[in-house]
Amino acid sequence: MTAFRLDGLHTRPAQTWGTFRLVPLVRDEPVPWLRLHRKAYGDKPTVVDVGDGSFYTSYFIPHAFVATWQDGEAAASYGTRLLDKDTAGHAPPRVPVRMTRRMARRADRTRLRFLPLHLAVEGYLALHFGGPEIVWEEYSRRAVSRGLSPRAEEAYTGHLVQGLDDALRIFEIHDGQCGVLVYVADALASAFVVPHPDDYRALHATLVEDLFGELIYHYALLAAPAAPFPVRIDDTAVRSPADLWAQAALRRREWADFHDEVMAAGLFGQMSRYQSVQALHDFELTRFLPSFTPRRENHIGEVITDGDARVAYLKTFRLSETQTRRGYLLTRLAEYDWNLRATAAALGTDEAALALRLERAGFGYLLRQDVLDHFRAQARTPASGQRPATRRR
Amino acid sequence: MTEETHADLIACEDALMFVNAAITSTGQREFHHDAGEQRLSLDFLHAYMLANYREVYAAALALDVNDHNAVMIIRNLLAHAAEVGPQRRRIEGRLIARRLELLPPQRVYRLFRQVRRAGINNRRVRAIFRDWLAARPDLAFDAVKYRGAVKDAARHAHLPLSGELGDFLFRPRSRKSFRTPVFETWRRAHYEQAAVYELPYTVAQGFAARHGIPHEVFLERIAPKLTRLERLRLQTSARVHKADAVRADLRTMPLTRLASYVLSLPMDERAERRAELTDALRAAARRVAGARAWGRVAAVLDDSYSTVGSGEKRRRPLAVALACHYLLEALATDYRPLWTSGRTDPLLLYPHGPTPLGERVLDALDVLAAPAPHPGTEAPDRLVIVSDGWDNDPPGLAAEVLRVWRTRLDPDGRVEITHLNPVYDADDFDVRRLSPAVPAVGVRDAEDLPLLVELARFSEGRLGLAELRAHLDEQVESFLEKT
Numbered sequence: 001m002t003a004f005r006l007d008g009l010h011t012r013p014a015q016t017w018g019t020f021r022l023v024p025l026v027r028d029e030p031v032p033w034l035r036l037h038r039k040a041y042g043d044k045p046t047v048v049d050v051g052d053g054s055f056y057t058s059y060f061i062p063h064a065f066v067a068t069w070q071d072g073e074a075a076a077s078y079g080t081r082l083l084d085k086d087t088a089g090h091a092p093p094r095v096p097v098r099m100t101r102r103m104a105r106r107a108d109r110t111r112l113r114f115l116p117l118h119l120a121v122e123g124y125l126a127l128h129f130g131g132p133e134i135v136w137e138e139y140s141r142r143a144v145s146r147g148l149s150p151r152a153e154e155a156y157t158g159h160l161v162q163g164l165d166d167a168l169r170i171f172e173i174h175d176g177q178c179g180v181l182v183y184v185a186d187a188l189a190s191a192f193v194v195p196h197p198d199d200y201r202a203l204h205a206t207l208v209e210d211l212f213g214e215l216i217y218h219y220a221l222l223a224a225p226a227a228p229f230p231v232r233i234d235d236t237a238v239r240s241p242a243d244l245w246a247q248a249a250l251r252r253r254e255w256a257d258f259h260d261e262v263m264a265a266g267l268f269g270q271m272s273r274y275q276s277v278q279a280l281h282d283f284e285l286t287r288f289l290p291s292f293t294p295r296r297e298n299h300i301g302e303v304i305t306d307g308d309a310r311v312a313y314l315k316t317f318r319l320s321e322t323q324t325r326r327g328y329l330l331t332r333l334a335e336y337d338w339n340l341r342a343t344a345a346a347l348g349t350d351e352a353a354l355a356l357r358l359e360r361a362g363f364g365y366l367l368r369q370d371v372l373d374h375f376r377a378q379a380r381t382p383a384s385g386q387r388p389a390t391r392r393r
Numbered sequence: 394m395t396e397e398t399h400a401d402l403i404a405c406e407d408a409l410m411f412v413n414a415a416i417t418s419t420g421q422r423e424f425h426h427d428a429g430e431q432r433l434s435l436d437f438l439h440a441y442m443l444a445n446y447r448e449v450y451a452a453a454l455a456l457d458v459n460d461h462n463a464v465m466i467i468r469n470l471l472a473h474a475a476e477v478g479p480q481r482r483r484i485e486g487r488l489i490a491r492r493l494e495l496l497p498p499q500r501v502y503r504l505f506r507q508v509r510r511a512g513i514n515n516r517r518v519r520a521i522f523r524d525w526l527a528a529r530p531d532l533a534f535d536a537v538k539y540r541g542a543v544k545d546a547a548r549h550a551h552l553p554l555s556g557e558l559g560d561f562l563f564r565p566r567s568r569k570s571f572r573t574p575v576f577e578t579w580r581r582a583h584y585e586q587a588a589v590y591e592l593p594y595t596v597a598q599g600f601a602a603r604h605g606i607p608h609e610v611f612l613e614r615i616a617p618k619l620t621r622l623e624r625l626r627l628q629t630s631a632r633v634h635k636a637d638a639v640r641a642d643l644r645t646m647p648l649t650r651l652a653s654y655v656l657s658l659p660m661d662e663r664a665e666r667r668a669e670l671t672d673a674l675r676a677a678a679r680r681v682a683g684a685r686a687w688g689r690v691a692a693v694l695d696d697s698y699s700t701v702g703s704g705e706k707r708r709r710p711l712a713v714a715l716a717c718h719y720l721l722e723a724l725a726t727d728y729r730p731l732w733t734s735g736r737t738d739p740l741l742l743y744p745h746g747p748t749p750l751g752e753r754v755l756d757a758l759d760v761l762a763a764p765a766p767h768p769g770t771e772a773p774d775r776l777v778i779v780s781d782g783w784d785n786d787p788p789g790l791a792a793e794v795l796r797v798w799r800t801r802l803d804p805d806g807r808v809e810i811t812h813l814n815p816v817y818d819a820d821d822f823d824v825r826r827l828s829p830a831v832p833a834v835g836v837r838d839a840e841d842l843p844l845l846v847e848l849a850r851f852s853e854g855r856l857g858l859a860e861l862r863a864h865l866d867e868q869v870e871s872f873l874e875k876t
Contacts, residue, residue, distance in 0.1 A: 172748065230792065231793055232789075238802070241758055244798075245755060
C-alpha cells in the first residue's frame with residue numbers, strides 16, 4: 001500500500017499557547033458514511049439521523065475507548081474497529097478494565113473515556129505487531145495485581161504534560177474542523193483526524209487523556225514558549241485593498257505549504273510498513289509502523305482510508321527512544337511468527353539470550369513463567385551445561 | 394533635553410496603560426488567564442503606579458475607572474499615606490471622600506474591612522470612616538443589612554455608638570423592644586413570619602430558611618423588597634417556581650446588563666421573545682446615544698470562542714460586543730456590522746469559532762473605501778473593532794493590515810479606527826493591542842463607547858505629558874466641585 005494522502009483536509013493557521021502549537025485541519029465536506037460509534041456519545045446505537053436524508057452505515061471505535069458493552073462490565077476496545085450499521089449492537093474485541101471503585105464512581109456516564117494507564121500504550125504496541133489479544137489481557141492482569149515491571153519506562157498522560165490542558169481549553173475550534181496536529185516545542189507529538197466535525201468536537205477534549213513519551217514531557221516542561229509566527233505583509237506590493245486581500249491569501253497558502261512539507265514531514269516520510277487489518281464497504285483500516293531508526297521521529301498509528309485512499313480517521317503516537325528499541329525487537333519477533341528460536345537465529349544470539357533481552361526490555365510477560373525461569377537458569381550455567389560447583393564453607 | 398522627553402513619553406504610556414487596565418480589569422478569571430494571575434498582575438501594576446506616578450494614580454479616582462480598581466487605589470493611598478507631605482494628603486483625602494460617596498455601599502464596607510484587616514489605623518482613616526458613616530442616609534438600615542461590616546467599621550473608627558444602634562450591633566438581645574422600626578422588624582422576624590417580608594432580601598433569606606418557608610411563597614412575597622440586580626438574578630428561579638411578582642422591567646435596564654441577560658437565555662426563548670428583547674435593546678441604546686450622530690460606521694465585532702469568558706464572567710466580552718452593536722446602530726447614519734463568525738442575526742449569538750480579525754477588518758475597510766453615499770457630510774468614517782485582540786486566523790494579519798492601511802492606503806487618516814478591548818491581559822499589564830497604529834482602549838460597559846472613542850482620538854495625536862497632566866487636573870477639579 002502506498003502512503004495515504006491528506007487530500008480533502010486543509011491546514012489552517014496554528015494556535016499557540018505556551019510551548020504548544022496546535023495546527024487545525026479542516027474539511028470542506030465531512031467524509032460520508034463513517035461516524036464515531038454512537039455509544040461514544042452515550043446514546044444507544046441507533047441510526048444517526050443527520051437531517052439531510054443520508055444515514056451512516058459504518059461506525060468506528062477508537063483504540064482504548066472504555067465503555068460498558070454487552071455484559072454490563074466496563075471494557076476497553078482493543079484496537080480501532082469498523083462496525084457496520086447492522087452489527088452496531090455487537091461489541092468489538094475488548095479487554096475488561098478493572099477499575100478501582102473510586103475510578104468507577106468518578107467516571108461520568110456521558111463523557112467519552114479512554115484508558116488512562118500504561119495499558120493503552122502496551123496494548124497499542126503489542127497490537128501493532130499482531131500479538132494475540134490474550135497478550136494484553138495477561139499483561140493487564142499482571143500489571144494490576146503485581147504492579148508494572150520496573151523496566152517499563154514511563155509514559156505521561158496528557159494531564160501531566162504541562163500546559164496541554166490549557167492549550168486544549170483555549171483552542172478555538174474552526175467550523176468544519178476534523179483534525180489537529182499537536183506540536184510541543186515544534187516536535188510533532190501526535191496527529192488526530194476524524195471523519196466528521198461533530199465527532200471532532202466530541203473528541204477534542206479527550207486529547208488530554210492521550211499518552212506522551214518522556215521527550216514530549218520534557219519539552220513541555222523545559223522548552224521556551226513557541227513563537228507565534230505572525231504574518232508579514234509586503235508593503236511595496238500593496239496599492240489598493242484588493243492587493244491586501246491577495247497578500248492575505250498568499251500568506252495562508254504559504255503557511256499551509258510550509259506546514260505540510262516541513263513540519264509534518266516526519267509523519268509522512270517515515271512510514272515503512274502497513275498492515276491492513278479490516279475492510280468494510282469502501283473503508284480500510286490499516287496500522288502502520290515506522291522504520292524504528294534510533295534518534296529519529298518514529299510514529300505508529302492507525303488510519304482508516306476511504307475508496308480514494310483519502311484519510312478518514314488517523315491517530316498516531318510518537319515513540320520515545322526506549323519504545324523505539326522495543327519496537328525493533330517486537331518487529332523481528334513478529335517477522336518470525338513469534339518463534340523464539342528462529343528470531344534468535346536471525347539476530348545472531350541464542351534463545352536464552354534473546355529471552356533475557358526480552359525480559360530486560362520489559363516483555364517478560366510474553367513468555368510463560370516456567371519457560372522464562374528455564375532460560376534464566378540456563379544463562380547462569382556455563383556453556384557446557386554442567387551445574388556450577390557449589391562451594392561449601 | 395532628549396532624555397526628559399523620553400521619560401515623559403514613558404510616563405504618558407504608563408498613565409494610559411494604567412487607565413486602560415483600571416477601566417477593564419476586575420481581578421476575576423478571564424478566558425486566557427485565571428484569577429490568581431489577574432490579581433497578581435493588577436497588584437503589581439497598582440504598586441508600580443503608586444511608587445512612580447502618585448499624582449496620576451490618585452487622579453485616576455476622578456476618572457471612570459471601575460469600582461474594583463477604585464477600591465484598590467483608595468486602599469493603597471491609605472496604606473502608604475506617610476510617604477507624602479500634608480498638602481498632597483489633603484488633596485488625596487478629598488478625592489477619596491468624593492469617590493467613596495459614589496461607590497455602592499457594599500464595596501465601601503468591604504474596603505473598611507480590608508483596611509481593618511491590614512491594620513491601617515490613624516486619625517485620618519478614622520476621620521474618613523466617620524465622615525462617610527455620618528453621611529449615610531439610613532445607618533440603621535445598613536446596620537441590619539451589613540451588620541458585620543458596620544460592626545467592624547464602628548470598632549475600627551472608634552465610633553461612640555450610643556442608643557439603639559450600639560445595642561443592636563453589639564448586644565442585640567439586651568433589649569426587649571426597639572423603637573427604630575427596622576430594628577424592631579428584625580427582632581420580630583425571629584419569631585413572626587410576617588415581619589420577615591419587610592426586611593431586605595439577603596437578610597430575609599436567612600430568616601425564611603429558619604422558618605422553613607417554601608421558596609415559591611417566599612419569592613412571591615419578598616418581591617417588593619428586591620433591588621434591581623437581585624430581581625434580574627432571580628428571574629429564572631422565579632420562572633421555575635412560578636412566582637410572577639419577580640419580573641424584571643427590561644425597559645429600564647442599562648444596555649450592557651440587558652445584553653448579558655439576553656445572552657443568558659436559551660436560544661429558543663430568545664427566538665420566542667425576539668420582538669420584546671430587540672425593542673428593549675434598541676430603546677436602551679437610544680437612551681445612551683442621545684442626540685449624537687456619527688457618520689458611516691463599520692464595526693468588526695468578536696464573537697469567537699474566547700468571548701465565552703470564564704465561569705466568573707460568563708460571556709462578558711460577547712455581551713459588550715452585542716451592546717456595542719446596538720449602540721453603534723443607534724449612533725451611526727450608515728452602519729455595517731461584521732461579526733467574526735460571519736453571522737448576521739445578533740440575537741442568536743453564541744461564542745463560536747476562531748478569530749479571523751484580519752479578514753473582517755479587510756471586509757470593513759472594503760466597505761469604507763467605497764465612496765460615501767452623501768459626500769460632504771461633516772462626520773468622518775469610523776471603523777470600530779470590539780475584540781479581545783487574540784487574532785489567530787492567521788495570527789498577526791489584523792496588525793499588518795492596519796499598519797499598511799495607515800501608512801500606504803490612508804495616510805491622511807480619513808477613516809478613524811479605534812480598538813475597544815473588554816479583556817485585561819495579565820501578561821502585558823494592559824489590554825491587548827492589535828497594532829501600534831491603532832489606539833486600544835479598555836471598555837467595561839458599552840455605555841462608555843462614545844466617550845472612549847473620543848478619548849482614543851485625542852490620544853492618537855501627539856499627546857505629551859504636559860497635556861495629559863492638564864487634562865487630569867481639569868478632571869480632578871470638576872470631580873471635586875460636584876460635592
